[in-house]
Amino acid sequence: MSLIVSSSPHIHDRESVPKIMLHVIIALIPAAAASIYFFGIRALWVMLVSIVTAILTEYIFLLLRKKDTSAVLDGSAFVTGLLLAMTLPPSINLSMVAIGSAVAIIIGKQVFGGFGGNVFNPALVGRAFLQAAFPIPMTTWVANKASHVDAVSVATPLGGFKFSHILTAHKDLFLGNVSGSLGETSALLLILGGLYLLARRYIDWRIPVGILTTVFIFDGILWLANSKKYPDPVFMLLAGGLMLGAWFMATDPVTSPVSPAGIWIYSAGIGILVVLIRLFGGMPEGVMYSILIMNAFVPLMDKYLRQRMLGEKK
């Protein structure tokens, strides 16, 4: 007889970090597969290089930091690699992908002490680095195979709007017949993936709802005031990286708030910044910076905006 003595509770709901990561990957599969359909086998290479580099870098840094290297199997490096790939243009040089992925893991995660310690979304840190280091390859877009456009270089829907005032049809944005980065094609598939995570309660519904509602309302007001100058709110929701950001990036538990009030401020803040950058900034797209900026406020929000406890004075 050798009975285990431990602190209660003695049962567990069997959820775990690797299980959550696995389901995030499953949720991304439709959009990832679509990117291969839209941009060819090249998209697969971008994803593979990004994922493999992320995992290798994580392993090396766990070794260097003398940490348990089995942590590389928690799935988080895989997710970071895949998410980074989803934000990259299909034509990007694969060595740049590897650099971005390594930066995502090292600067985005390991320097903060690894999983759980990072302030900023690691994949977006990697992307921000690539954007600064390689601005031209990061903004060179190839045509989507489903769009039957025969051109070497094309504009994304947001770029087309910003620089030429061309509005892409909602249907093309929704289904994904547009150019752009791997994961900013089909809004439909991203929403499906997000709903899958929502159904499994792995993401907080308030984050995508807060972001998308804010963008819709803020842009909607501008559009009602001047529909010639500003795009309609449905275009704003479906174009660019907003769906990927709202469902898969901003919802990263590590870098989003826990406090309910904080979650609303965080998601509204991202929504407002997205509209401001897209419509009044120098760049056509601003989802990445919006999320990174709001990430910075998360520790503050969790400290000062904690929920009221039962029986605590109002």
Place this chain on the structure above:
Amino acid sequence: MLKLRMKRGVHPPEGKISASREIQEFPLPKQVIIPFSQHTGKPATPLVKKRQDVKTGEKIGEAAGFISAPVHSSVTGKVKALETVLLPNGTSTLAAFIEVTGEDEFAEPTWPMKEISQLTPDDVRTIAREAGIVGLGGAVFPTAVKISPPKEYPIDSVIVNGAECEPYLTSDHRLMVEHAQEILTAAELLKNTVGASRGYIAIEDNKPDAIESFEKLVNGVKGWEVVSLKTRYPQGAEKSLIKVILGREVPMGGLPFHVGALVQNVGTLYALYEAAVKGIPLIKRVVTVTGDGVTQPSNFLVRIGTNMREVLEAAGADLENAEKLIVGGPMMGISVKTPEIPVLKSTSGIIVMRKVYKGKVYPCLYCGRCVYACPLSITTTRLVKYIQAEMWDQAKAFGLFNCMECGVCSYVCPANIPLVHWIRYGKFKVRSMEAK
């Protein structure tokens, strides 16, 4: 009938495999070990000496203050020894070892025996006190104290707690099915004692037969209502129950009487009935013996002080192939190293688990599952970080002593962090620092 549900909390697999097993009187043991500390508050003062003969129901320990309770012999026999004994929670306390010498000879009750309708509020308090009645839901707080709230806090609502939200346990369930009338009689007595106008009988909807038996009884009885609660853990915790049924929040650090409520567990009420009507103090309780490590899941009416090993054997427990032996429920119970411990007033169940989940521990990912599941809305993520960093003032501000250790946070943590354990550690550290 009211239908309500708790918003927070969790719903673990219920595992109530002993729910249909009728309460069986457990045979008279050869010896009982009765600790003098089985309640919240000061241990009782021993009234017996070695080699003294005692009768069943005889008071062998006197309450040692206002917040304390007497203890009684659960058998007729001879005091063999007064020695310290190990309790499930790891503490040691003085106990009377009583050898059974024969069939029950009952001691005269030390409280007034009257027709139930003739009992005054003071009589009821005397009965609760003299019969050693304590909260049998788990907290073992002296009932006499609970039903003597300060005058400036009138109580308007009495809640009969039949939620039994802990998975696996069925002792309250069986009592409600088999002894609804007795429970209601005692509840009515308490309602009159504290002068409440409303009475609620709160039962989770995974016990439809218990709901039905009370529905029949209270049908037409003035001032009583059955509340069917959607099964949820920890709905039966006092503060949760008061919030769900009355919509009131017990202030932090406060007690139910601060919001005009009195919550009593059904087992406690049954014990009060036995004392008031039959003159028998709290010397027996219903214990659920269950888990996948027993062949005969059972509900036994066990004498306090019976060795748990004997009770386990009667249920066909296989301890050789078990990984855990739990005294209490799977969420709040205490895992023990040995079955050689006495059944106490607080022993609602004994669980034998063949396999225990041993998940890998990861760093906190701030997913917030613990924060949203917490019945008290504690921001557990940050509280535990403060404890780990030994930042005690911040930990206290984030509800360190508000936590009731229900276990919901650890249960849902995907990083498998022993959050409740950290909180216990934090409480222990702060208490020992403040004691200096």
